[in-house]
Amino acid sequence: MTIGVKKVARPEQMSFGESLYLLEIMKGLAVTMGHFLHNIAHNKEIPTIEYPEVRRTMPARFRGCHRLMKRPDGSPRCVACYMCATACPAKCITIVAGESPDPAVEKYPVRFDIDMLRCVFCGQCVEACPCDAIRMDTGWHTPPEDTREKLIYMIDKLLEK
């Protein structure tokens, strides 16, 4: 659907009919009603969808929401090497590294936050990861939230998916 722009010349002075407004309101409502009736008759052509009951099918190669992968024992696969944070052009990844309780792992992320509001979904973090610890989900975009805080994903949320 293309959106056309129609330039309307505004008269310098309103006529008596226009200055009453009543007639103009009626004319406006008639346009609205015309569209309303048209949409009822041609329901299938409406471009909007009834989200979240109806969802768009994403292209097969779409990558959206991040997730952190786990080791077989359930601990994060991430070793806090900061490669993703370094590669990130939006600087939306915050990592704090710590000494892992498992001596074979040595280093693990104490904190791993992704600010989804800042993320530009470029996939550089996935590309940079040497441990295949961060991935992006197919099929669906970042679910909407009602506060900004909820869109800063902490390590627990990234791991639980």
Next chain:
Amino acid sequence: MPNFTINGIAAAVPDGTTILAAAHMIGIEIPHYCYHPKLSIAGNCRMCLVEVEKFPKLQIACNTVVTEGMVVRSDTEKVRKAVTGVLELMLIHHPVDCPICDQAGECGLQNYYMKFGLHKSRYDLEDKVHKKKVQDIGGQIVLDAERCILCSRCVRFLQEVTKTGEMEFFQRGDHSEISIFPGRKLSNNYTGNLADICPVGALTSKDFRFKCRVWYLSSVESICPGCSNGCNIVADFKGGILYRLKPRRNDDVNQTWMCDFGRLEYKKANESRLLVPVLREAGKPVAASWDEALMTSAMRFREAAEKHGPGSVAVIASPQSSNEELFLAKKLASEILKTETFGFTSRTPGDGFSDDFLIKADKNPNSMGAQLLGFAEEGFGRAVKAISDGKIRALLIFGNVLSDLSDAEVESLLSKVSFVAQVGTGDGAVSRAAHAVLPSASFAERGGTFTNIAGRVQRFRKGFAPRGKAGNDIEILVGLAKRLGADWKFDGEESVFKALSEASASFSGMSYESLGSGGRAVAGGQ
């Protein structure tokens, strides 16, 4: 002075210069791991192989002395192939640890792999020989034996510099590894240097471990504020927080080393800082604006001087201040406040540990500067006596500690003064007793010069803006002087140093330009 040619460039070098050092002089870098300018030559890493005309085999540049008419090439295919081979041999058992290794980003193996290697491993991951990782070997060091390339720098450092010899090679062949002797941990005050000289990630700093990736850090040339030796350092920081201090080469002061105490000095600039000007009214601290704090201080000083004479005002300077700040403090005391009660003390809490290498008993970076600029230790005694006699009505005090007095002693002493203004960086007994707290910048947040115990004037530079609302000491002093009616026109530390070098005989003829990065000795210094 033998003449020689390297990669087609002819040069003359002093007698006894090795090819590696000679190449370095004319700006050609020859790869190396075991060579270190301040350690004996081991020649065991074989990375510095070069082609020398009339020699049948490649020679190691680090241990071949330049002779008359020598023709050296470090850029031929033969050399490249040999170096690549040496590197591949070193990487055979090297673990794929880069993601968790603190050395990543400043690692000799990474750098030379990108330059000479770029090969696929011909060795299966499963066949690698594994050694013990994450060993706490004492001092500030964590040892990972697996990452070691057996360059022996650490072994030589402990034998030649600290002369304690805690580390040695053990086992043979593929199983060779460095380690400490069983049950005998590193026991010297210079262990931090091991992390610096280790070209790979085998010896890393315990304190810096996992704190920050090195490529995020910015560096600034500085001077260690931990004692009066004035070791040259680089201060590494990120976003207004200091992460580590590393030694910077200065053959006249610290060569390429620094002590373990100095390495932890950065913490003082990060922790328990004074961040806002505070005025204490009727015992209650109230945050104030800079203008209010300076105005109130100036007013109280003027009041005391007018009512009770200039003898009722005292200034206690700090040997933690730079030469520039001490110069202004002296000017403020004698020219504006017109008091004779001023001094400084180099005494600090603690045992004043010293050794015959770098650690000095005087734990202040600028006691010598304070003396040269007209502050005396006797002056401090006089000031304390006048305070305990109740003669002082207004006191300006610099620094976070007052000699080696305990908190209770500081409190009872300062309670005898009706107005105490403190210019300091850290929270403590002095700031809790002060009526006006004027928070100042740490050594990494301001620029200036320190004069070390040998009389060498050295620059430290500003890395980042002061934390919180803390202000530059020079600006605080100028602000105070202006509000006391002085006509000071100083803009930054360089203009103050210019005035200082004109006013003080010890500093005459010095400028920031002539100090350079290595500093200069004062007239009459060593």
